Amino acid sequence: MSRTTDRLLVDGRLVPGTGGTFETIDPATEEVLGEAADGTADDMDRAIDAARRAFDSSGWAGDVAFRARCLRQLREALQNHADELRELTIKEVGAPRFLTFGAQLDAPVNDLGWFADLAESYEWTTGLGRAEPMGMPSERKVYREPVGVVGAITPWNFPHQINLAKLGPALAAGNTVVLKPAPDTPWCASVLGSIIAEETDIPAGVVNVVTSSDHALGAQLVEDPRVDLVSFTGSTATGRSVMTAAAQGLKRVFLELGGKSAFIVLDDADLKAACSYAAFNVATHAGQGCAITTRLLVPRARYDEAAAIAAKSLRRIGVGDPNDDKTLCGPVISARQRERIEGYLELAVKEGGSFACGGGRPADADRDRGFWIEPTLITGLTNESRTAREEIFGPVLVILPHDGDDDAVRVANDSPYGLSGAVHGGDLERARGVARRLRAGTVSVNGGVWYSADVPFGGYKQSGVGREMGVAGFEEYLETKAIAEGV
Missing domain, CATH: 3.40.309.10 (Aldehyde Dehydrogenase; Chain A, domain 2)
Structure with a gap:
């Protein structure tokens, strides 16, 4: 691999994991492909802190045009590395080559442009007009705003699809993100972090990528009070644990879970x-x-x-x-x-x-x-x-x-x-x-x-809470604020 695959992305810098490295395996041959950065609780803490500061202190959340431009930059950069990413995905995921021309790579990369377009065309402010509740003349408006810091926890089966299906709408909506990918496919996320750091104008701290062999880092991300929303894709059993942990802080949770x-x-x-x-x-x-x-x-x-x-x-x-x-x-x-x-x-x-x-x-x-x-x-x-x-x-x-x-x-x-x-x-x-x-x-x-990209995806019953993709998926990452002015 010519791209960096053994570094975390924390606060705009590609850094080694303080836990050293761990191996990633080719599932078709059982051969060791190489090493990935092994993030620790300290690394996750720094990533969350960077995302919190970037949301609270930078202009990212309020600049729709800049966010759309950065998403298109990321799409183009990923497209420029498509051949390299294709080979990586086949080896690390065991994905059939034909699927990388669809949901395993090309489709989710292209979808970043759809979310950029949506951010630019979305009706961020809606006027409700004048009314006189309780005899008090008021002009009312509804504003849609980013939630804040998003903790994104993703599985190994379709890593590019799921990583980008969370990053795309979350960033388009104005949030900052800490991405914790599955230990089975760390390289797919590491390369994404490398490209973000080196080939886009996405500000430091807006996207952080923490690979790790330690599943407990996912729980840390869920429980941290600096994280405003958790977007999790994985098993229903783990989804229950995520929802339980997030409930302690009444934190918003989006879950895409299992199916039969x-x-x-x-x-x-x-x-x-x-x-x-x-x-x-x-x-x-x-x-x-x-x-x-x-x-x-x-x-x-x-x-x-x-x-x-x-x-x-x-x-x-x-x-x-x-x-x-x-x-x-x-x-x-x-x-x-x-x-x-x-x-x-x-x-x-x-x-x-x-x-x-x-x-x-x-x-x-x-x-x-x-x-x-x-x-x-x-x-x-x-x-x-x-x-x-x-x-x-x-x-x-x-x-x-x-x-x-x-x-x-x-x-x-x-x-x-x-x-x-x-x-x-x-x-x-x-x-x-x-x-x-x-x-x-x-x-x-x-x-x-x-x-x-424009079709909402998610389930009924124990298959999840909320929707990914489409306008509905984008709105999972937004808050609603109503302001009434006396007139």
Whole structure:
């Protein structure tokens, strides 16, 4: 790497972590890629202090034009390093190369421009006109203002997407940010910090990046009273801890959490096309996406046929080198994550399920190194099984029968989660009607793609609080102030 990958960004300077360094691993080969800065509690304290001072003392929060210019600078700088970032992402994340031309890199970088445009066009002040409450003539206005210091805690599965989906709107809104990325993918964040420091005019302290092997630094960021808002993406279990800790200071919290989303195939759908697409979806990036549809609901009368189609598709997909343009399913991120998935595969058998394909590590001798799991289809379970209800975060699809539209909706909504979903049917109006009944934040109908900068993303129930992306995501980072003047 020609870019700095072993430094923190604190108060505008690239500095070593006071804890030394820690290794980052290629999940496809288990080889050590290099070292990342190991931040400590002292480093996090300095980063929070820098963000607080930058918000309170600089002109960042009040200069919309400057913020928009800086975001466009960052977008252009990241685009200039796209080839380098692409290779880094493939190696550190294990992301298939084709995904780096979309959600793993190019799309979130381009989205920075959308947030710059939004900041410039947004109606920061709204006049409510004159009124006479209690007989007192008043002129009223509503102002939207930045919240303050944002603590952003991000996972490893789509690091550029999630880092920038927090930085973009938070900065456009006028906040300062302390970013704490996952220990599994520190380089993706370190390079971002390096580019911000060296190739943009973003003032010192406005963005701070603290990589660390210590998960406790995330808790420190949540609990610190100098932090005004916490934006967290990760597991529902950790999200509960974040919300509990933030509640001690009545701190605003935005949470994007887990999912166990349903892919509903109606009885008038093209069964082969729908089930093949469901297989493609769950195998993409080894199933390491919170919004991936991992429950396939099919008409009971065609259950066996649907399982055969999905299994054939998953076997054809297989696993492959993430550097290969044709690879869809690469490795999972770590040995720990592979063991977690294998635990669920063992549980599925205990619960009465069987594997129509996959079920473990590939037998291919070329895969004796790296963290591989075969694309897997589990049959024979009910929606009450833990395997069908809990998030696995791997290339594992559970197929379930339904007895018509009402039953499909019931099964889909019978989940603690409500992040995403999909409906496939021949009659578009009927499919739309089913989609509208799903208790989920995003739904695809007949292959429609909701992922875009202008589309709000988030979930119902235990899938989160608030929205990311779109105007709704931007407004998560704003306060509302009303001022009335006597006239």
